[in-house]
Amino acid sequence: MNSAITNYYPTGNEYISIPTLNESGDIESINVLSMRHRGLLEMCGDMGKAPLMSPIVKVDGTKHNERKQWSRLEHWIPSWMLDVKGIQVESVICAPMGEKAFYYSYTLKNSSKERKKVTVGFTGTWAITYHTVNEQKRMRTEVEAYKSLWNEGMMFEMYGETPLLALCPMSSHPLTIEEFENKNRGVVYTIETEVDLSPGEEEEITFYWGVGLEEVSAATAAKELMRQTRKKVESKTREWLFTRKLKSSDKELESIINLNSFFNYFYAIGNTYDTEELVLVTSRSPRYYVSAAYWDRDSMLWSFPNVLHIDHQKAKEMLLYVFKKQWRNRGIHSRFIDGTVLEPGFELDELCAPFLALDKYIQSTDDSGILDELNAQQLIDEFLSVLMENKHSIHALYRTFLQPTDDPVVYPYLTYNNVLVWRTLEICSRWSDKRRTELHSMAEMTKEAIWNYMITNNGEGQKIFSWATDLKGGFHIYDEPPGSLQLLPYYGFCSKDEPVLMETIKEIRSEKNKYSFKGKQFEELGCSHAEHPWVLGIANSLLSGRKEEAKDLLLRAPLDNGIACESFHEETGVSTTGEHFATCAGFLAYALYEAFGEKKVKHHVKN
CATH class of the missing domain: 2.70.98 (Beta-galactosidase; Chain A, domain 5)
Structure with missing residues (x-):
C-alpha cells in the first residue's frame, strides 16, 4: 500500500x-x-x-x-x-x-x-x-x-x-x-x-x-x-x-460520476499532436502502469458505454478508429495506437468487444447505416475466421490464451468469455442476411454448451457457474473483476434471479474466496492480478443489483483523489494499484449513471 x-x-x-x-x-x-x-x-x-x-x-x-x-x-x-x-x-x-x-x-x-x-x-x-x-x-x-x-x-x-x-x-x-x-x-x-x-x-x-x-x-x-x-x-x-454533464438526484454521486466521466473522455481518447488523428488508449497518464496503448476490452467494453452516454458523435469516431485502424490485429492482447502488435497473445473478450460496442451504439442511436459504412458482412466473416480457429473440436465453446486480467489461464474455456461469444453471435445474426440462420444456430449451440458443460458443484451440493473448464472434468472456481460472472445478466445471458447465478455470486462473495475481502471496511471483489478490491468490482456491483452497497463504498473510499484506480485498500479505501485508470473510470461513471442517473432521451446521429 x-x-x-x-x-x-x-x-x-x-x-x-x-x-x-x-x-x-x-x-x-x-x-x-x-x-x-x-x-x-x-x-x-x-x-x-x-x-x-x-x-x-x-x-x-x-x-x-x-x-x-x-x-x-x-x-x-x-x-x-x-x-x-x-x-x-x-x-x-x-x-x-x-x-x-x-x-x-x-x-x-x-x-x-x-x-x-x-x-x-x-x-x-x-x-x-x-x-x-x-x-x-x-x-x-x-x-x-x-x-x-x-x-x-x-x-x-x-x-x-x-x-x-x-x-x-x-x-x-x-x-x-x-x-x-x-x-x-x-x-x-x-x-x-x-x-x-x-x-x-x-x-x-x-x-x-x-x-x-x-x-x-x-x-x-x-x-x-x-x-x-x-x-x-x-x-x-x-x-x-x-x-455533457450526467445528472443524478444524488449530488455527491453526481460529482463522482462526472469527474470520472470527463477523466475517461479526455484520458482514454485523444488526438495525436502530429497527425491530429483520434486514438484510443488505456490512459494518457503515465501514472497508470500500462498507459498509452490500445486494448479492445478496455476501450470498447469499459470506456465506450460512458462516451456513448455523453457524446454520440465521439462514440461513432471511436468505432471507426477501432474497425479501420485496429481491426487487422483483432483479438490480440494489446496494440500500439497505430494498430501494430504491442503484446501478443489471444484473448476472446478482446475479439468480441468491438461488436458488443457497435451493437450498443446502434441500439442507442438507431444509426444502422454504420454497418454499411464499416462493411459489416466482411467484419463478421473476419471475426468468424478467428473465432473458429479457437473452437473446441467437439463442443461449441471457444478457448482463450489469456484471461480478462491478461494473465494466463488455468483452463482455456472461460464461462464469461463464452457468454460474450454467444452474445456476439446473436448480434451478428441480426446484421447478416446471408448467414443469419447459421449465426443464430451457432449462438444457440454455444448457449446450450455453457449450460451443459460450464456448471460445476461447489463442494456443498450447490450448482454454480465455473470460472473456467478444460472440458475434461477440470473446473476452476474463481472470478475476476475485469470479466465477472456477475455480469451474465448484464449481457442478457440469464436473469438476475437464476438459481445457478445466485449460488455463483454467493460462492465468490463468501469467505471461501480470499479475494472477496469479506468483512473488511471496503468489501468488494478482487483477484490474484491485484490482491485488493477492484474499482471494476464496484462497477460490476452497480450493474448486478448491489447498487446501495456500491454507493456506500464509493462515498467512503478516497480512491485516487476521487478518480478510478485499478485496486484500493480493503481497510482504507485508498488506491493501491493502477492510478489514473482512464478506461476503468469510464466504466465506473457508466455504471453509476445506470444505477443512479437521470436518463437522457435517445439521440439520433446524422450520417
Whole structure:
C-alpha cells in the first residue's frame, strides 16, 4: 500500500494532458500523443527536484506557497485559491477544447487597506522527455531555450535530427523577469510579471502555453489562445462540459460520476499532436502502469458505454478508429495506437468487444447505416475466421490464451468469455442476411454448451457457474473483476434471479474466496492480478443489483483523489494499484449513471 500519496488534479483536452498537477499547484509534467512515436511524449521536470512549471506568488517581494484550496469548474477544470497578506489569489488551469494550448491564470484582488505589489509567474525546468508506452523511456534528445520572434519572447524546443516538440509561453501582461539557461540538455527558466494593486482593485493575469511540432506551431497555438481571450475560451469549454454533464438526484454521486466521466473522455481518447488523428488508449497518464496503448476490452467494453452516454458523435469516431485502424490485429492482447502488435497473445473478450460496442451504439442511436459504412458482412466473416480457429473440436465453446486480467489461464474455456461469444453471435445474426440462420444456430449451440458443460458443484451440493473448464472434468472456481460472472445478466445471458447465478455470486462473495475481502471496511471483489478490491468490482456491483452497497463504498473510499484506480485498500479505501485508470473510470461513471442517473432521451446521429 502506498502510504505517501500525493493528490493530483489531472486535466487536459484532446491534444494536451496535464496528469500531474499537484496540491502545490506545480505541473510536474504534460504530455501529447504522437503517431510517429506510437505513444506519449512527456515533457517533465527534474525527477522530484523541480517541476516542469511551479507557480510563483509574491506579495511585496515575499514568496508564498501556503496550502491551497482546490475545486473544479464543471467537474473538470482545476482551480485553486490562496489568501495571503490581504491578497486573494485564484488560479484556473484549463486546456480549452480543440486547442493545442492551455492557460494558467491568476486573478488577484487586494482586499486589504494598503497598496500591494504582487508578482506572479512560473519557475521550472524541462529537464527530461520520456517516450511512454507502458514503460517510460528517456529520449536521447536535447531541449533548447531561445528568444523567438514568433512570440517576442521565450521558446523551448526539443531536437532530434529535426525539431520534434516545442513549448511556448506567452503572457497577457509584459514580463518583468524572463530568464532561462540551457543546462544539461534541458532548460531552467523563470518568468514573472508584476502589478501594483490599490485597495479593492482586481487584476487578471493569464499565462498561455502553446504546444507544437516546432517553434512556429507552438508560438501560434499560444498566440491564438491569447487572441481569443481567456474569458471566451473558458466560457466555451465550460458550456461544452455543462451540456455533457450526467445528472443524478444524488449530488455527491453526481460529482463522482462526472469527474470520472470527463477523466475517461479526455484520458482514454485523444488526438495525436502530429497527425491530429483520434486514438484510443488505456490512459494518457503515465501514472497508470500500462498507459498509452490500445486494448479492445478496455476501450470498447469499459470506456465506450460512458462516451456513448455523453457524446454520440465521439462514440461513432471511436468505432471507426477501432474497425479501420485496429481491426487487422483483432483479438490480440494489446496494440500500439497505430494498430501494430504491442503484446501478443489471444484473448476472446478482446475479439468480441468491438461488436458488443457497435451493437450498443446502434441500439442507442438507431444509426444502422454504420454497418454499411464499416462493411459489416466482411467484419463478421473476419471475426468468424478467428473465432473458429479457437473452437473446441467437439463442443461449441471457444478457448482463450489469456484471461480478462491478461494473465494466463488455468483452463482455456472461460464461462464469461463464452457468454460474450454467444452474445456476439446473436448480434451478428441480426446484421447478416446471408448467414443469419447459421449465426443464430451457432449462438444457440454455444448457449446450450455453457449450460451443459460450464456448471460445476461447489463442494456443498450447490450448482454454480465455473470460472473456467478444460472440458475434461477440470473446473476452476474463481472470478475476476475485469470479466465477472456477475455480469451474465448484464449481457442478457440469464436473469438476475437464476438459481445457478445466485449460488455463483454467493460462492465468490463468501469467505471461501480470499479475494472477496469479506468483512473488511471496503468489501468488494478482487483477484490474484491485484490482491485488493477492484474499482471494476464496484462497477460490476452497480450493474448486478448491489447498487446501495456500491454507493456506500464509493462515498467512503478516497480512491485516487476521487478518480478510478485499478485496486484500493480493503481497510482504507485508498488506491493501491493502477492510478489514473482512464478506461476503468469510464466504466465506473457508466455504471453509476445506470444505477443512479437521470436518463437522457435517445439521440439520433446524422450520417
